[in-house]
Amino acid sequence: MKYTYYPGCALHATGIAYEKSIRAVFAKLGAELVELEDWNCCGATAYTSVKKTVAYAISARNLALAEKAGLDMVAPCSGCYYTLNRTREALSTHAELRANVGAALAEAGLELGLNTRVRPPLEVLLTDFGIDRIVAARTHSIADFRPACYYGCQIVRPFPAVDDDPENPMAMERLLSALGASPVDYPPKVRCCGGMLVATVPEVARELCVHLIDWARERGANCIVTVCPLCQANLDLLNVENGNGERRRIPILYFSQVLGLALGCSREEVGLQHGLARVTLGATPLPLSARGGAR
Amino acid sequence: MRSLVVDHGGPLAPGVLSGTERDLREAFLRDIDRIPGAARLSQCIQCGTCTASCPVSFAMDLTPREVIAMFRAGAIEDLLKSRTIWLCASCYQCTMRCPADISITELLYAFKRMAIERDILPPKFPAHVLAETFARTVTRYGRNFETGLILSYYLRTQPSGLLRRRRAGFALWRHGRLPIRPHRIKGLSGFRKIVARAEQFDLPQEPYEGLGSRETGHATFGR
Secondary structure, three states: OEEEEOOOHHHHOOOHHHHHHHHHHHHHOOOEEEEOOOOOOOOHHHHOOOOHHHHHHHHHHHHHHHHHHOOOEEOOOHHHHHHHHHHHHHHHHOHHHHHHHHHHHHOOOOOOOOOOOEEOHHHHHHHHHOHHHHHHOOOEOOOOOOEEEOOOOOOOOOOOOOOOOOOOOOHHHHHHHHOOOOOOOOOOOOOOOOOOHHHHOHHHHHHHHHHHHHHHHHOOOOEEEEOOHHHHHHHHHHHHHOOOOHHHOOOEEEHHHHHHHHOOOOOOOOOHHHOOOOOOOOOOOOEHHHHOOOO | OOOOOOOOOOOOOOOOOOHHHHHHHHHHHHHHOOOOOOHHHHHOOOOOHHHHHOOOHHHOOOOHHHHHHHHHHOOHHHHHOOOHHHHOOOOOHHHHHOOOOOOHHHHHHHHHHHHHHHOOOOOOOOOHHHHHHHHHHHHHHOOOOHHHHHHHHHHHHOOHHHHHOHHHHHHHHHOOOOOOOOOOOOOHHHHHHHHHHHHHHOOOOOOOOOOOOHHHHHHHOOO
């Protein structure tokens, strides 16, 4: 299977571990990710707070480039996933906006393209590969992981990515428990981490993140597993700003890192070295056979 | 309790709008049908589901429900001066749950754009600078440059913040997560042409013909 890959800005900076682990997981499963040639920023929700048509136009440039490849596009960052789909929807339904954006793209010799499906990797893995196939590819035990599965906002709202209850998604729990981990019950799983407020109004973002981490600890989780680079960074930074020593911090991981470990990727391949908390659990995942054939 | 409607000079009869208010309202309504998802504003039943769902309403000076009520009451200038629109973290919980199917998040983006355009901003609360700096960074490189964005934001708003948050910055850098150089896309000149052309459509447009029509029923209020 082959996909266009849209990393988005965060995955080349604060979210580098997400990029590494997604690439590692897709390679293990025999799928090819072809990075979108010369992609630009999706605009996120910040650009649209300043200029409307420009925000849609720069987002549409990516869709226009992706259209040429003709493949589904994997966008791991929830912000990119949402923004690109928001552009698809708005341009499909608003004729005037579509005409204006089309005229803007023509300045760079591009043609509007709205047919590319933009999908987050969690959904691609569950739909195109399926839990059974992923479990069959498992080589290492992740039984030490008791994750709090945290979805955040833009993967479930307003376009729920996975065929799931947007108020109580269970996709990550289903995947990780099938692989042998023990996800805890985590009620605030779709609550906001504060997003960009971490820069503008840090005391408010902090309030939200403290709540998310405390809740995970209370439920007995030994890590929080996310799908979004902004959620990961905000929670991970709170770990640091709380002044906890590295060993006392709760690891904030991407679901793809845990999945990668189960599929036999090394700690470096899934980018554990980029986390701000030291990951001691499942440090050297044991081959399944050494665990008495847990399979 | 603080009066929600500030007196902008001169006694106004009930239901009569000040000059600024009338101007803001007309500009906003002229464009409302051009905002995907926002045209249902007039359907708000003031149930408060948005406020109850909002994870940051605890920190807002006006709740999301009040924002809509104030817009309909013609207090747009006050609403643009509130911190609320800049506290929205774009989590879409209100939009998802609104029984009248109003895209409140999109409405807030529209208020943000209007606030920047008209330079009507909350005092001592420079959160809008991040959005502006973000847009400038992206226009410059074609991509965001997180390190530069944060540095430039703090330098422009509160340089002491850099000192306060140095541990966080250092931790990210030490773990290889803060690149020190921006990446420029190859098609930057074409990208900038797209931006320049699209910007022209964001200048004030011809009046929307249906102003005051049934689509935006509240437009007749106070006229």
